[in-house]
Amino acid sequence: MLKVRDIAVERSGVPVLSGVSFDLAAGHALILRGPNGIGKTTLLRTLAGLQEPTNGTCEFPVDQAAYASHADGIKTALTVRENLSFWADVYGNTVPDVIWDWFDLGDLRDRFAGTLSAGQKRRVGLARLGVISRKVLFLDEPTVSLDGFSVKLFSSFMRDHHLAHGGVAVIATHIDLGLGEAQTLDLTPFAAQDDGPSDSDEAFL
Amino acid sequence: MLKVRDIAVERSGVPVLSGVSFDLAAGHALILRGPNGIGKTTLLRTLAGLQEPTNGTCEFPVDQAAYASHADGIKTALTVRENLSFWADVYGNTVPDVIWDWFDLGDLRDRFAGTLSAGQKRRVGLARLGVISRKVLFLDEPTVSLDGFSVKLFSSFMRDHHLAHGGVAVIATHIDLGLGEAQTLDLTPFAAQDDGPSDSDEAFL
Amino acid sequence: MSLWEYANPKKFMGWTGPVLPWAFGAAGVCLAVGLFWGFFLTPDDYRQGSTVKIIYLHVPSALMAINAWMMMLVASLIWLVRRHHVSALAAKAAAPVGITMTLIALMTGAIWGQPMWGTYWAWDPRLTSFLILFLFYLGYMALWAAIDDPDTAADLTSVLCIVGSVFALLSRYAVNFWNQGLHQGASLSLDKEENVSDVFFFPLLVCIAGFVLLFVALVLLRTRTEIRARRLRALQLREVRT
Amino acid sequence: MIALLLRDLRLATRAGGGFGLGLVFFLIVVVLVPFGVGPETAILSKIASGILWVAALLAALLSLDRIFALDFEDGALTLIATAPIPLEAVGLAKATAHWLTTGLPLTIAAPVLGVLLQLPANGYSFVALTLLLGTPALSMIGTFGAALTVGIRRGGLLLSLLVLPLYIPTLIFGAEAARRGTAGLDATTPLLMLAGITAGSIALLPFATAAVLRINLR
Amino acid sequence: MIALLLRDLRLATRAGGGFGLGLVFFLIVVVLVPFGVGPETAILSKIASGILWVAALLAALLSLDRIFALDFEDGALTLIATAPIPLEAVGLAKATAHWLTTGLPLTIAAPVLGVLLQLPANGYSFVALTLLLGTPALSMIGTFGAALTVGIRRGGLLLSLLVLPLYIPTLIFGAEAARRGTAGLDATTPLLMLAGITAGSIALLPFATAAVLRINLR
């Protein structure tokens, strides 16, 4: 469902990763690992279409993809429910009632998002994924600030509601998500050569 | 060195925790645990003096205390070195040369902080603690976004350079820091009574 | 039992409940008498014709506009020093009443200005300082509205009210210096020489009394509403936690 | 697109959302000018329509940085950009929300504030008409400018700098039409030009806005 | 305190830092006014000193929200508040940095821009003098306002609303002194008042600023 071939990415003109390839069949997740600054965020942004790869190709149903970044994009002046319905509207869905249970948000439904704790906010950010129901997810450190229980909520959402229905996911994380069967890709070996100038700098060399 | 007695805290007029007491002798750390939204952040803010406790007392050498929040307070338009020297100046210190090794920042010294990855930024935020050299530290999820190696850097900084020199630290975290000997305090039992209105709402009920 | 006890929200609700209808009643009677007397039982002015009768709305509202701010200043100080919630809420409650008074004074003045000075507006010092007062009210209310946490809002608006008062005084002086005006000088004073003639004066006094009473009644009413809103909030917050 | 528009309007009317503050700023600029210039009626009434236009422009300008920056900072913009709405529609929705919360209230308030500046009697309708025609262009151009500066933290003043030259044609024709109208002269040509600028901006700038957003989110 | 001041100055001069943008805004307002008001010399030279003051005030106003909001958003303000600098000193340092990056450049630029507005010859020194005396008050009052609204996301326009009435006395005395000076009249009283306001603000407002910051960080 997701096919990445020999992709190379750069950040602000500095090459970051190169030669990354992987395949992901429906129902599978890929965990991106690697030390800080290796380029996980950059790779995910590229897959999500926010920046162009400098080399290589990736194939997947673009209209089925969604991206979740470090930042949650939650509006502090809207309630949790309003935040989620906005995303539902944008993606032409409605907010399914089960979402409140999936992410343990029942009690927080009508709280202003600005008054949530770090982890509660993050849960709302993740609930967005359940609302938009896209098949191809690119997630950047989704479990930051979450306690152990919430991490479990997230993994069971991924396993039972996303992957089980034929979704795929590429997830950058530093912790163990408990998605036992997921493939892992350590990006360390793909770090770009220092001497490879970027496409646009190359012209001046 | 740090003595907290029967402290109660609230957030925006809602009681969050009550009856929290603990003692911390020089050279010891306390790990705060508890599910998202239990009140770790609120407790740390109270200890750091940003808000008043609604009850109870805490005693520690105030002029030796420092606080590190979820957010790093790093100026993206300054270089890493400039960021750290600012904090050194504010606390009347200079930036010790060892700091670059402690937090593996040698290569990033003259990068603008805005061009760092999430984890690199966090390392700079932590390096601030080494720069200001205060004895009593209140740390809110210091290892968010850090990879395993950086978490180890942080724990050895805490153990070998902070606690070993008679410092104390109260640390809220969801992961295992590997500070083996540290006490742990789970805040779950201290959640404030549901019917205990805050001082200022009380008058209206 | 100290006087402060009456400022406890529950006590306050207790004693204001019965007082409120009387306050409104008295305000109604004074206004009815004063305005009727003023509008129908006094002669037209020899220069201004019947337009002079606007004075029965204009002067009382102008006085109350200033006094409302004074009251807010006192209430803010009490909140900062003694932290009495009712005091903060009373200041909050007085602002919309005060701004309405300011607007009435401005509008009646403008309507009066057209026949008198041939223009709705002139940058006369008195008028100008009222406009500035209006801005202060607006800022004060906007700050209340912008902050969710009621205690924080009370603290911040109190500081704003105090700092604002100093600058309002300064503006009053500045404006006087800046432009010599068209507007009447003070014509209500103990010094009889300067006063308007008695025919206008007595109904005016009754109207002023009516406005004072109306102000008190409205502020009490609104303070009660604010207290209830706070109570509701407290209950909701408790709800959220259970 | 409607969802986005509704959300923006809702956000604007929430606490701290800034609805009405553009209006207040307009009011305050209009009030300040006499303090600076002095209270003489003769001078004030001559400059009234021009000052109203400049003040409306500044008020519109000041609320521009809210258009995208908030969504950018909390990450919502990235998510919106990867959502199934064309970025052109996003630009248009944002501009519409800006106009509804700023341009329209300004247009309604301008005649009232004209009193303070001693605007001559027949100026009221012209000031209102020109603002009604011109403010949509201000919102659309401003949205483009906001999209240009969205990556820059607190680009507020840079934004003003970029947008103001783009505003000048609108200002010239708008203020000229208002001035001619107030003075009882024929104002057809500037009015037509004003309408043309507005129509052109709305037709073309959403595409530029989308292009620029795409680059800034890269 | 010096460390904070130096940091703020350095940040201001970095990319996107906003140094000089206040100045540019000032320039642009001054340029816009003739477009709005029309080009007649007689009118322009009468309103020149007043418009310069109003424009300077607006430029100062627009850069106010940078004073605390950036530090608040990235958490630096909380850390500074728990650092061993009294908050009063923080307020003063912030106001000083604001003045050095905005008030001072404006003062220097104003006489130059006076040319565009046909300022009469003997007005230049008075405009510069009054701005030099008055802009520190604008920075200090503005810092207080910025501290007041720091908890509110993008409180920019609310900030303007709160600060503008506080600016009025400064504006009146400043503009009046400049006008009288330009017209060759005696300007001693307004100049003294202006100096008084500046001195008073600097003496007292840091305390109010600190109080308000403490509340907002709670």
Ligand code: HEM
């Ligand atoms: C928008 C315009 C106006 C405003 C804001 C305004 C404001 C005020 C204020 C604040 C007072 C109370 C003075 C005091 O007792 O301290 C007052 C009183 C008065 N005004 Fe006006 N005024 C306006 C227009 C006018 C006009 C057009 C007239 C008629 C010529 C007028 C006639 C009076 C008179 C006779 C008093 C009573 C004087 C006194 O008792 O002090 N006003 N006005």
Ligand SMILES: Nc1ncnc2c1ncn2[C@@H]1O[C@H](COP(=O)(O)OP(=O)(O)OP(=O)(O)O)[C@@H](O)[C@H]1O
């Ligand atoms: N805005 C930027 N401008 C320039 N360089 C950047 C920028 N953001 C990140 N970089 C650099 O690009 C490289 C890859 O960063 P990226 O954010 O992709 O890392 P990451 O693997 O996500 O790290 P982390 O685990 O810390 O989030 C790093 O060396 C980083 O310093």
Ligand SMILES: Nc1ncnc2c1ncn2[C@@H]1O[C@H](COP(=O)(O)OP(=O)(O)OP(=O)(O)O)[C@@H](O)[C@H]1O
């Ligand atoms: N700004 C705020 N206004 C009102 N309530 C808040 C605010 N911030 C947090 N809360 C509430 O206060 C309680 C305690 O929050 P706090 O941030 O202290 O939790 P935490 O233990 O740090 O959680 P996390 O692990 O998610 O960071 C939570 O129920 C939260 O919803």
Ligand SMILES: [Mg+2]
């Ligand atoms: Mg990353």
Ligand SMILES: [Mg+2]
């Ligand atoms: Mg927390």
